[in-house]
Amino acid sequence: MFKYETIDDLVSYAKEAEGKTLKEIDKNDMFESKNIKGKVGTIIEESYFGYPSNSAAEADFADVGVELKTTGVIRQKSGKLAAKERLVLNIINYETESFKDFYTSSFWLKNNKLLIFFYSYVRNADNKPDYRNFEIIKTILHEFNDTDLELIKKDWEIINNKIKAGLAHELSEGDTNILGACTKGASAKSVRSQPFSDIDAKQRAYSLKQGYMSALVRQYIDNEKLISFTSAEQLKNKSFEALLHDYFDVYIGWSTKDIAKRLGVELSTAKNKNALLISDILGITGTNLNKIEEFSKLNIKFKTITYSKTGTLPESMSFENLNFEEIYNENFDDSSLKEQMESIKWLFVVFQKDENNDTIFKGIKLWNVPEEIIDNQIRDLYDYVKQQMLDKNVVTYDQNGKEIINLPKTAFNGVCHVRPKGANRAKSMITLPNGESIPNQCFWFNNSFIKTLTDNLLN
Structure with a gap:
């Protein structure tokens, strides 16, 4: 088992995995198992760090408060890197979570510091996942910045308020911005009891949504700088949607010609001229809203x-x-x-x-x-x-x-x-x-x- 004394020891050892494939890391013949899907994390835990996989309530490296996570990275047709999927965190125990506040919640206690292994999700000639040749691209210690934390707090409160209202069975991914409550189980029939209703609710886990994970890929791997148009201070007083309406509502009833004139830009004659005008309102060039940090992460x-x-x-x-x-x-x-x-x-x-x-x-x-x-x-x-x-x-x-x-x-x-x-x-x-x-x-x-x-x- 890997021995460490500080977080820095942990991060330094994680960095040594960069450039290695899973077949180089695997010491337990995990690839001989028929059910290899979902085992990337297990290989990292058991073969690289040398500790058994578990579902404990505390963080994986509890003495320094660090949770280990792995996530796949794909290359899109545009050539850009992106997260393959959301990052699934811990199961939500409706019976206990409803009595917590944000800083005592199972989400925060387990996931406030994430040691993330980003790996290349590649396919073989048969278009099947080539697990052996998944390569560790980057390892990072991620802590949420102030703006992200304000959005995540609001997301957690939305989830928790539904549980408190006896509506855990009505939770939906669409309720929130960054922190999701995704379904988690062998099938849609996987359910759990909830404290304030007799209706069984789908089993769900906290998750960081795919958009957020893709933004981290762009930040940590592509070293891309994103434009932000909100601050943590603003988000304490207003929702993201309300801030968005502040940008647009002033122009309701205006013609595109008048909006362009007000902004001091020339109205395009291209087919996507309205989309380009929206970018002008938001202060960016082109029509890719992923250049805006909040749009990318949300x-x-x-x-x-x-x-x-x-x-x-x-x-x-x-x-x-x-x-x-x-x-x-x-x-x-x-x-x-x-x-x-x-x-x-x-x-x-x-x-x-x-x-x-x-x-x-x-x-x-x-x-x-x-x-x-x-x-x-x-x-x-x-x-x-x-x-x-x-x-x-x-x-x-x-x-x-x-x-x-x-x-x-x-x-x-x-x-x-x-x-x-x-x-x-x-x-x-x-x-x-x-x-x-x-x-x-x-x-x-x-x-x-x-x-x-x-x-x-x-x-």
Whole structure:
């Protein structure tokens, strides 16, 4: 077992793991186990530090108050590094946590200092996780800065207040900004009792959301400097959403021409001109809100929505291409689609054309996908696509030989559907895990659904 006297000893030893792969670290033949998934942390604990894996209430290195965590890093198509997923922390014991304050909570006592091992999440030639060749990229001791801590305190209070109100069964990832209460268990049927209600609640764990973890990747590995527009002092008195409204609400009812004039910028003629104007309001160049620290850590993406003068909304809302390999091999509860829907907050920025064809700013709405939508309509779509692949029924032909792609259309459930984005069929062709070939497909929210979320801003 590794011996240490101070936190500095611990951090120095962790640094020695950088550049090593899991196969170099593993001393217990962990890779011979059929259930290797989720064992990265176990390998680091047992083989590198030499202590048995456990689920104790105190931090892993309790004498110095340090918790050990591992998290995967992926390279996105843009070339940027990002966290593969949220960082799951300790299980929430509803029965005891409700009687704590923030600084005596199980979250804070266990996780206020995190020794994080960032590893490269790579795949082999068969597109399967190549666990042996996961490499430790960086190890850091992370402590929350003052601004993050204010946001996390508010998140913890939201979670704890629901438990106190006997509403632990209504907890949702979308309730909070950085500190989440993610489902944790073998299945959605994993439940626990709660102190102020007879209704069993899903078992949940505290977690740091994927956006926050990606911001840490950019900070610690890419050494990227982010712009901040809030302070810990401001967040003591106002919510992040209220501070966001302070930026935008002054322009409600203004035309994009007048906003540009007020800001002293030239109104772009590009297709994404409204998105560029939003960036000007926030004081950044381009349309990547990840350059703003709070947007990056809170995983906020913005979408401009433009209504016609009669109040119709022509466009549905698209996401990236579906990962059919994952859908074929993974259950919905373990999917990146589910985590994406749980973790992203959407900033809808709403415009409307007037009788002179000027574009008028109508307001903003910060929205996350409700858990009931995730657990019903989105789960149904995922499971339907999976079953169609298993049945080899994605592609069929009518009596005239015309190809039919049997994936969910806009009428599937009134909320979401699947279809291509872009017109070049030949360049977008992919082979599904079942051998069928189709153009790449995106997940979409129906325009009628988006309208129900935002049309109240028109008035």
